[in-house]
Amino acid sequence: MIATFSEIERCYKLSSREFQSNYVEKAKPVIITGLIKDWSCYRKWSLEYFSKITPELKIYVKSFKNNTIQLNNFTLEEYTNILEKFEITKKSKSNIDLPPYCHDLPLFSLIPSLIKDVQPFPLNYLPEWYWHKWWRHCQFFLGASSSLTPLHFDCLLTNNLFFQISGRKRFTLIMANDAEYCYRHGWRWFMVDPENPDLEKYPQYKRVNPITFIVNPGDILYMPPGTLHHVRSLDMSVSFNIDWHTKKSSLNSLASVFRGMPPKNLYYNFLLTMGLGLKVPQSIIFPFYKSYLNYVS
Numbered sequence: 001m002i003a004t005f006s007e008i009e010r011c012y013k014l015s016s017r018e019f020q021s022n023y024v025e026k027a028k029p030v031i032i033t034g035l036i037k038d039w040s041c042y043r044k045w046s047l048e049y050f051s052k053i054t055p056e057l058k059i060y061v062k063s064f065k066n067n068t069i070q071l072n073n074f075t076l077e078e079y080t081n082i083l084e085k086f087e088i089t090k091k092s093k094s095n096i097d098l099p100p101y102c103h104d105l106p107l108f109s110l111i112p113s114l115i116k117d118v119q120p121f122p123l124n125y126l127p128e129w130y131w132h133k134w135w136r137h138c139q140f141f142l143g144a145s146s147s148l149t150p151l152h153f154d155c156l157l158t159n160n161l162f163f164q165i166s167g168r169k170r171f172t173l174i175m176a177n178d179a180e181y182c183y184r185h186g187w188r189w190f191m192v193d194p195e196n197p198d199l200e201k202y203p204q205y206k207r208v209n210p211i212t213f214i215v216n217p218g219d220i221l222y223m224p225p226g227t228l229h230h231v232r233s234l235d236m237s238v239s240f241n242i243d244w245h246t247k248k249s250s251l252n253s254l255a256s257v258f259r260g261m262p263p264k265n266l267y268y269n270f271l272l273t274m275g276l277g278l279k280v281p282q283s284i285i286f287p288f289y290k291s292y293l294n295y296v297s
């Protein structure tokens, strides 16, 4: 079956059964509202708060330029100062350079005291295999207003639950079966810019049905495996995600070796399949898997 959707659904407090049967099994994206409104992180988390707890924490940040990713290192304090200065300067000056983006940082492992700020966590949306120390699989995104993640799919072809904590983001989603019209480069990036598509250069993009919408603080966005996404921050923003397989998606991901998935990704997917399919516990898999959390691809 070919899935095309013209808009994103917004559902208030989905039960885990509805989530599985109406969205995960149908590979249909959805925004879940109302479920995490009592988390204490909304009151507490700001870039300043993170930086005050661990000013010396060394982080890496990314700049997406000309289809490459440049990496830089800062302390958390240095980085938050850069963002603050940017937001102030931006009010009076239009042509200032966008700061780099702190993108895919496993912050719960680096600052474990943050885990208590996202309780109760909707574990029943995830396969039981992930319940043990689920937070180890989360990646954070901290960045300035206007930050951009160019069009891509998540590199292990996992499901993605994305939690927006502060600031808004504009997402454009393209379903996996339209990827062939988006001009892939490398394994998971795409040449087309959905905000300003160049149809002379990329004429096949006319066939695509993108969905664009805004994700607000307190929203959870679900993206099925292989969904292309382009993400523009509209404000200074804090978000995190958890990427996860079902047994079925882990097996599908292994088959992607025939579609160009790099051997390293295959290795990580093999480990996850051992966990989800053969029930090898996290305590055995995770030591081999954990380098994935710092894998830039």
Ligand SMILES: O=C(O)CCC(=O)C(=O)O
Binding pocket: 141, 148, 149, 154, 160, 162, 169, 229, 231, 232, 239, 241
């Ligand atoms: O929020 C962003 O800028 C990117 C999010 C993303 O690509 C993801 O969650 O996989």
Ligand SMILES: [Fe+2]
Binding pocket: 152, 153, 154, 229
């Ligand atoms: Fe992504």
